[in-house]
Amino acid sequence: MEAQIKVKRFNPENGAKPFFQDYSIDVSEDSTILDGLIKIREEQDGTLALRCSCRASICGSCSMKVNGSAKLVCKTRIKEVSPQGETVTVEPMSNFPVIKDLVTEMDSFWSKVKSIDPYVKTNFEPEAEHIASNESMTHLLGVMNCIMCGACVSECTALEVDSTFTGPAALAKAYRFVADPRDEDKKERLGKLNESSGVWDCSRCLACVEVCPKDVAPMERIVKMRDLAIEEGYTNTSGFRHTESFSDSIKKHGRLDETRLALESTGLLNISGLIDLAVIGIKSLFKGKIPPPLPHKPKEADKVTNIAKRLDSEESEE
Amino acid sequence: MSKHDLLIIGAGLAGLRAAVEGVRQGLNVAVITKVHPVRSHSNAAQGGINAALTDRGDDWEDHALATIKGSDYLADQDAVEVMCREAGEAIIELENMGVIFSRDEEGKLGTRAFGGQKKARTYFVGAITGSALLHVLYEQSVKYNLHIYEEWFVTKLIKQDGKIAGAIAFDIKTGQMELITAKAVVLATGGAGRVFEPSTNALICTGDGLSLAMQVGAPLMDTEMIQYHPTTLAGNGILLSEAARGDGAYLINSEGDRFMEKYAPDYMELASRDVVSRAEQTEIDEGRGVDGCVYLDLRHLGKKFIEERLGYLQEVALEFRGIDLSESPIPIKPGMHYIMGGIKTDLNGATNIPGLYAAGECANVSVHGANRLGANSLLDTIVFGRRAAVDSVEYIKSAGSLNVDERELSKEKSRIQNILDRPKGMRSAELRNKMGTAMTKGIGVWRDKDSITEAITKMKNLRGQLPNVFIENKGKVFNTDLVSYLELEFMVDVAESICHGADKRLESRGAHFRTDMKSRNDSDWLKHTLVQFAGEELNTTTSDVTITDWQPTERVY
Amino acid sequence: MKFAFYPGCVARGAAPELYKSTMLVVDKLGIELEEIEKAACTGAGVLQEKNQKLGDVLNIRTLALAEQMGLSIMTICSTCQGVISQANHRVVKDPEYLAEINKELEKEGLHYSGKTEVKHLLWILLEDIGIKSLQDMFNIDLSSFNFAPFYGCYLIRPSDALGITENPKRKHSLDIVIESTGASATDYAGKTRCCGFPILLINQKNSLKMVAKHTGDAKDEGADAMVTPCPLCHLNLDGYQAKARRQNNRGKADLPILHLPQLIGMAMGLDAKELGINKHLVSTANFIKSIKTKVS
Structure with a gap:
């Protein structure tokens, strides 16, 4: 079949701006986008630059944007994104500088991975293997599946506005150690991850979960580490106060109390933050839309409260 | 000019294991790799890594016998003994480094069964064992702050007074070419599967190290042993x-x-x-x-x-x-999967060139002989990667200082420039596809005199066409067009060697099954084939297989 | 057409104009609503960070309440929709987990079979009303307007929990609905990105960068207003737009942010003030004026 592939080109050596180039190639029905790109490079245009190696979604080289979202092109069939022969647009990943064409500079990606001390820390070397449950190892398989392709980083909405954010890939990697029963640095790790640019800066937008080609679900790992950090006693964050206040509100009233949430998350000692809230509050009042001081409650809210009590004690027993 | 004690070419399992050992031994180590370490093809090993753990009643000798029988008695038995004896320690060390091996009910390492062995002794991480090991070794490289030339392509090894002295390489991201001197070099470049089409191998498996070694005078051994x-x-x-x-x-x-x-x-x-x-x-x-x-x-x-x-x-x-x-x-x-043959080394990974070592798939110690057992390849990389680095310590101490002629660099620069300057011609992919198809046809699951001879003729012809290939991309930055061509040059050396090995061995053994000579011939062919450059031509000889405790018998499964 | 209605906390709190405009619009659409009065907050993903099972029980409880009413659920909040869908997806693919949750619900005499459908008003317009019938109810030609769609993360991700594979149009639903009014849907990078609300109270600087970027970009692409099916996005994009634009040098807060039912009401010819379009923090005075001038 004939496939139409539009590729975003960039050559740092000729001073020209990035531009789109259209290619038309003859490929077989089950061809992947990578097959198509390789064919272009080998038969039509030797100047096209891209990274690829294994062709089997295990090496993590070939993450690029396909029709706007990051994918491993080796496991994305042309038919899948272009059932009627529509043009497929391929661009380099976002949130990375471009070296040439589809090749991105991954230095900052790797330095963030390095920043989380990505190796198991133990205080002693056992004579044999560490004893660990199969469940604990199988659980880690989920994050060990990460092939460091960068797709999650390309899509991360928090990184888009703040390049210092540790980001989904490095944080998922951090979880691999935090959750490893053999690692003896858990508390220190969580302390560091609790600081700014760490777990609380994730905006929970689910973009990383959506694009991850290996089902690593980085955001879920990040969220889990927030909880683990709290368990370790790291509670002096607005993130903690936010979660706590939100949960309390639901448990007490069955619904969210926005006013109290805002006040409590900001922190009652954070004067400038409180003034800020007051300004928005007064403006809202002016428009006649400030939430009522006593929140609208669902009927029989005590039922919700009872469920919360039961499940909270169940969780703390675990 | 950068200077190191030990330069490791390739950052898969063998390379990283060697590097970690080199750092532990106090050497100034650098790794040079054409892809980021975690992109290496060790990733693709799925099933597991073999070891006979004695504390749970397994026996290294049983593992050795299975390996030797699997090799159709072509493996050197002293090498197999080294690998199987050291396997237990290697696995425990990997676990201690952080590999998330599957466990049994007691929380100890659990096993699965694998081919060619009655005993289940394959330790594993789901179906991503190679990837899980590679990522953990990369973690160790971060822990040891390893110096890595990342996305650098080696074009040539350098010798001085008959001894290895370093390599010339360029940074793929900038095109900048450098002479990197080192007293010892470990080749850990992996396999050469792309010589065939199709192959399970990644696109980077182009046999770079095999050709680099041949170019400085090292022989390849048992190249005809191609695992399907x-x-x-x-x-x-x-x-x-x-x-x-x-x-x-x-x-x-x-x-x-x-x-x-x-x-x-x-x-x-x-x-x-x-x-x-x-x-x-x-x-x-x-x-x-x-x-x-x-x-x-x-x-x-x-x-x-x-x-x-x-x-x-x-x-x-x-x-x-x-x-x-x-x-x-x-x-x-x-499907074509693995090359048992490779750069001939001793039990410590040393080649015949002083200071030049090889480990992993590019090497042949030989533990796999005529057929490798599943889950022995990961073990091979870990055991012999480490041994090469250990052995290099003494050698480096005695090697004396290096005085490499800087003109080596300018000579290599102009060789590459001449390639880039070729005005026009055919694309390298065209030639590579011809090679792959011809190799699969000639050196397949079945082969015979005619198919091998035809392949030899075709490879000779292909070599003749290399100067007609042109590089469309003339730029410096990420010129994969140039890289592909240079890889093709390497592959032609390897392909030709494979054909010559196959032509030489007049019997059927393991993966080398000749329909014109269907049986194994121990009286004449309990021998390794060796292919080596003699001037411009390839010369093929043989050497004896090391037999220790296990006499060849009929191989029945 | 009747649905069990789950308005969500914000429509019942900080954004009363969303509740009101919804009521006006569903009346015209011929949708009858019965509010699930006992339903709790979804937890918005925040409660789930602390105790996922509690979140799941509360949301499955809502689904069970609707099942008792014999109705599918309508939501008017991307976050509510997403969080309920995610809980639903988890129990539907794991019957053992559903049984565990049902054990909890049985204490209240409730049971969930796994069959309740939950749909955002946006999807109902597309799938139940149908674009053609919808257009028949429009009285005003909005073809001279440009509206920037802003979906809200939880209405498009994760796609498997939201049934996007089975209903691929959901991915572009807001664009489709905007275009059905005759208006153009502004094409800009931010429409499926994060509004910043979840980190507003955690990392305000980053949160406001998001607001500034999306509203600024949409404005640069010629949007007259932004339309969102998510009141949480609205809180941030509207409430904090002035501060965000100022802090990030993206000019003044000049992009009105409309709730989805406000757009629909507008196209139906309902009065802007009735719809509460004047209730937003970013001034809508010029926008409301332009409805009159541009349309006539």
């Missing part, structure tokens, strides 16, 4: 791990029969890979296949089991073929 893996997807040749059969999957033909009963009644689907691949090919040739394939059948294992232990296989089957392994059998066929 029994379970590769038709079409693009992607691998489906032996772990499937280790965990109980069946092979069935178009009539639904478990045909291995005819070929290996005792071991069934878990006979050695060469045996299973030939069985499949026979079924296909005799008309009991479908579109050139037979089937791998996992249905009876159940969805949950498949997803937990063989998750990556399920992913590959679904993504590339749209097949749910718990619901239908998947068509597979033998």
Whole structure:
């Protein structure tokens, strides 16, 4: 079949701006986008630059944007994104500088991975293997599946506005150690991850979960580490106060109390933050839309409260 | 000019294991790799890593015998002994580094069965063992703050007074070329699967180290020993791990029969890979296949089991073929997978060139002989990667200072520039595809005098056409067009060596099955083949196989 | 057409104009609503960070309440929709987990079979009303307007929980609905990105960068207003737009942010003030004026 592939080109050596180039190639029905790109490079245009190696979604080289979202092109069939022969647009990943064409500079990606001390820390070397449950190892398989392709980083909405954010890939990697029963640095790790640019800066937008080609679900790992950090006693964050206040509100009233949430998350000692809230509050009042001081409650809210009590004690027993 | 004690070329498992050891030994180590370390092809090993752990009643000698029988008695038995004795320690060390090996009910390391062995001694991480090991070794490289030339391409090894002195390489990102001196060099560049088309191997497996070694005078050994893996997807040749059969999957033909009963009644689907691949090919040739394939059948294992232990296989089957392994059998066929042959080394990875070492798939110590057992390749990389670095310590101490002639660099620069300056010609991919097809045809599961001779002629012809290849991309930054051509130059050396090895060996042994000489001939051919440059020509000789405790017997599965 | 109605906390709190405009619009659409009065907050993903099972029980409880009423659920909040869908997806694919949750619900005499459908008003317009019938109810031609769609993360991700594979149009639903009014849907990078609300109280600087970027980009692409099916996005994009634009040098807060039912009401010819379009913090005075001038 004939496939139409539009590729975003960039050559740092000729001073020209990035531009789109259209290619038309003859490929077989089950061809992947990578097959198509390789064919272009080998038969039509030797100047096209891209990274690829294994062709089997295990090496993590070939993450690029396909029709706007990051994918491993080796496991994305042309038919899948272009059932009627529509043009497929391929661009380099976002949130990375471009070296040439589809090749991105991954230095900052790797330095963030390095920043989380990505190796198991133990205080002693056992004579044999560490004893660990199969469940604990199988659980880690989920994050060990990460092939460091960068797709999650390309899509991360928090990184888009703040390049210092540790980001989904490095944080998922951090979880691999935090959750490893053999690692003896858990508390220190969580302390560091609790600081700014760490777990609380994730905006929970689910973009990383959506694009991850290996089902690593980085955001879920990040969220889990927030909880683990709290368990370790790291509670002096607005993130903690936010979660706590939100949960309390639901448990007490069955619904969210926005006013109290805002006040409590900001922190009652954070004067400038409180003034800020007051300004928005007064403006809202002016428009006649400030939430009522006593929140609208669902009927029989005590039922919700009872469920919360039961499940909270169940969780703390675990 | 950068200076190091030890330069390791390649950052897969063998390279990283060697590097970590070098740093631990106090050497100034650098690793140079054409892809980021975690992109290396060690990733693709799925099923596991073998070891006989003595504290749970296993015996290294049993592992050694299985390996030697698997090798069809071509492996050097002293090397096999080293590997199998050190395996236990290697596994425990990997676990301590952080590998998340599967566990048994007591929380100790758990095993799965693998081909060619009766005892289950394959330690594993789901179906991503190679990847899990590689990422952990990369973690160790971060811990040891290893110096890595990342995305650098080596074009040439440098010798001084007959000893190795370093390498010339360029930074793929900038095109900047440098002379990097080192008192010792470990080649850990992996396999050469792309010499064939199709192959399970990654696009980077272009035999760079084999050719680099040949160019400085090291011989390749037993290059004719090409492993065809029994379970590769038709079409693009992607691998489906032996772990499937280790965990109980069946092979069935178009009539639904478990045909291995005819070929290996005792071991069934878990006979050695060469045996299973030939069985499949026979079924296909005799008309009991479908579109050139037979089937791998996992249905009876159940969805949950498949997803937990063989998750990556399920992913590959679904993504590339749209097949749910718990619901239908998947068509597979033998596919080029591994080269048992490689740069001849001693038990410490040392080659005949002082200061030059090799480890992993590019090397041949020889532990795999004529057929490698599944899950022995990862072990090979870890054991011999470490040994090479250890051995280099003493050598480096005694090597004296290096005074490499800077003109080496300018000579190499102009060689590359001349290639870039070729005005026009054919594209390198065209030549590479011709090579791949010809190699698969000539040096396949079956081969004979005619097919081998034809392949030799074609390879000679291909070498003659190399100067007609032109590089369309003239830029410095990320010029993959140039890289592909230079890889093709390496591959032609390797391809020709494979053909010559195959031509030399006048018998059938392991993976080398000649339809014109169907039996093993121990009286004449308990020998290694050696291919080496003599001037511009390749010269083929033989050397004896080391036999210690295990006398060759008939090989029945 | 009747649905069990789950308005969500914000429509019942900080954004009363969303509740009101919804009521006006569903009346015209011929949708009858019965509010699930006992339903709790979804937890918005925040409660789930602390105790996922509690979140799941509360959301499955809502689904069970609707099942008792014999109705599918309508939501008017991307976050509510997403969080309930995610809980639903988890129990539907794991019957053992559903049984565990049902054990909890049985204490209240409730049971969930796994069959309740939950749909955002946006999807109902597309799938139940149908674009053609919808257009029949429009009285005003909005073809001279440009509206920037802003979906809200939880209405498009994760796609498997939201049934996007089975209903691929959901991915572009807001664009489709905007275009059905005759208006153009502004094409800009931010429409499926994060509004910043979840980190507003945690990392305000980053949160406001998001607001500034999306509203600024949409304005640069010629949007007259932004339309969102998510009141949480609205809180941030509207409430904090002035501060965000100022802090990030993206000019003044000049992009009105409309709730989805406000757009629909506008196209139906309902009065802007009735719809509460004047209730937003970013001034809508000029926008309301332009409805009159541009349309006539």
